[in-house]
Amino acid sequence: MQPQINAQTLIDTAKMLVAGNKGLLAMDESNPTCNKRFALLGIPQTKELRRAYRELILTTPGLGEYISGVILYDETIHQQQQDGTSFLKTITNGGIIPGIKVDIGAKEMAGYPGEKITEGLDGLRDRLKEYFQMGARFAKWRAVIAIGNGIPSRGCIESNAQALARYAALCQEAGLVPVVEPEVLMDGDHSLDQCYEVTESVLRTVFNHLDSQRVMLEGMILKPNMVLPGLTYPKQETVDEVADATVTCLLRSVPAAVPGIAFLSGGQSGQLASARLNAMNLRFKSRLPWALAFSFARAIQQPALEIWQGNDANVLAAQQALLHRAQCNWEARRCEYSGEWRVGEQGSGGVGEYLNSFIHPPVAQNSAGILTPDS
Ligand code: 13P
Numbered sequence: 001m002q003p004q005i006n007a008q009t010l011i012d013t014a015k016m017l018v019a020g021n022k023g024l025l026a027m028d029e030s031n032p033t034c035n036k037r038f039a040l041l042g043i044p045q046t047k048e049l050r051r052a053y054r055e056l057i058l059t060t061p062g063l064g065e066y067i068s069g070v071i072l073y074d075e076t077i078h079q080q081q082q083d084g085t086s087f088l089k090t091i092t093n094g095g096i097i098p099g100i101k102v103d104i105g106a107k108e109m110a111g112y113p114g115e116k117i118t119e120g121l122d123g124l125r126d127r128l129k130e131y132f133q134m135g136a137r138f139a140k141w142r143a144v145i146a147i148g149n150g151i152p153s154r155g156c157i158e159s160n161a162q163a164l165a166r167y168a169a170l171c172q173e174a175g176l177v178p179v180v181e182p183e184v185l186m187d188g189d190h191s192l193d194q195c196y197e198v199t200e201s202v203l204r205t206v207f208n209h210l211d212s213q214r215v216m217l218e219g220m221i222l223k224p225n226m227v228l229p230g231l232t233y234p235k236q237e238t239v240d241e242v243a244d245a246t247v248t249c250l251l252r253s254v255p256a257a258v259p260g261i262a263f264l265s266g267g268q269s270g271q272l273a274s275a276r277l278n279a280m281n282l283r284f285k286s287r288l289p290w291a292l293a294f295s296f297a298r299a300i301q302q303p304a305l306e307i308w309q310g311n312d313a314n315v316l317a318a319q320q321a322l323l324h325r326a327q328c329n330w331e332a333r334r335c336e337y338s339g340e341w342r343v344g345e346q347g348s349g350g351v352g353e354y355l356n357s358f359i360h361p362p363v364a365q366n367s368a369g370i371l372t373p374d375s
Contacts, residue, residue: 010219013137013177017097017221018260021333022068023294025326027057027301028101028140030073043310051079056308057301058087060319064095066326071099071140071295077131088135099138099179100131102167106144115156118143118163128174138177140223141167145182147190147198147230157205165209172219179262179295181223182206186266188230192237196227196245203253217257223295224250225266226276243279248371256289265299270325273299274339278332283373285335293333300325
């Protein structure tokens with residue numbers, strides 16, 4: 001039977017996901033991705049250790065103070081704590097909203113060498129119904145766009161945007177808030193300007209398709225990349241420059257009706273991701289139509305995973321590290337993250353320096369068309 005869903009429920013859930021300066025914790029790594037991260041640290045790649053790791057995350061005391069929603073993977077949503085409590089119960093008892101990744105991965109795109117199309121639309125309506133009945137209240141679908149020689153192509157951008165929009169429409173029909181994730185990858189030697197152009201084009205295309213598929217913007221969350229130079233590009237802009245380029249791009253391409261934007265971290269260090277989120281909120285908060293939040297996986301989990309090492313004796317220390325990164329991002333939303341940042345770390349331009357110099361400044365535009373706070 002079709003659940004009784006009204007638009008207001010979707011709107012309320014979307015608002016809750018970005019309320020209270022909290023954000024999302026993505027812990028929806030597919031088994032191959034989770035295994036890859038375990039293998040790098042010498043952790044055995046077994047179903048039981050994946051379960052134990054997810055239990056570590058979900059039983060972190062106080063997680064719900066900073067995290068509004070967690071994104072699970074299909075294997076995880078069916079699992080329990082060692083004491084038999086279902087993970088879904090653990091999550092809701094902690095005041096957190098359960099979500100679920102519903103795409104089945106980015107596959108090579110026929111006819112488009114070097115590009116990918118995300119699959120998972122077939123049978124999606126039934127899977128969404130099942131996840132809703134289990135208790136999930138939001139979902140995630142990730143499209144990946146690579147920048148390289150002659151790519152991304154229009155064909156790749158359009159196909160991925162259309163799939164994202166069809167997924168989002170099905171989610172809303174099923175009562176799940178869609179988290180729409182078009183990720184422009186950091187890998188490569190492209191400049192920040194190239195990332196800006198591609199990201200803007202991708203977001204405009206995604207919102208055109210969301211409109212065509214009649215997706216209610218008030219009942220969704222956008223999960224984009226930050227606008228960053230490629231990992232191997234020689235010039236790495238400062239935290240403030242990244243913040244200005246990212247917010248400019250979003251202001252020009254994301255309708256004000258969207259309640260929240262929750263960034264992916266994409267391979268940035270936890271500190272950089274927090275510092276950049278802090279800078280965006282600090283420099284632009286007074287003129288943003290949407291909440292600027294986070295939906296990080298690696299930038300919250302990585303230190304905890306490195307401490308845990310698959311060893312029970314390290315669970316408490318790992319949980320502390322996880323909670324710390326969650327809190328850092330909550331602080332970044334409040335423009336209060338000054339944390340572990342040091343001048344000289346990738347990106348330079350210490351947060352501390354400008355924390356003292358900008359308090360909700362008015363915004364001007366520089367000669368390159370990028371918005372900047374005009375102190
Ligand atoms: P990262 O923050 O590690 O990029 O992961 C976010 C995510 O959910 C990717 O789909």
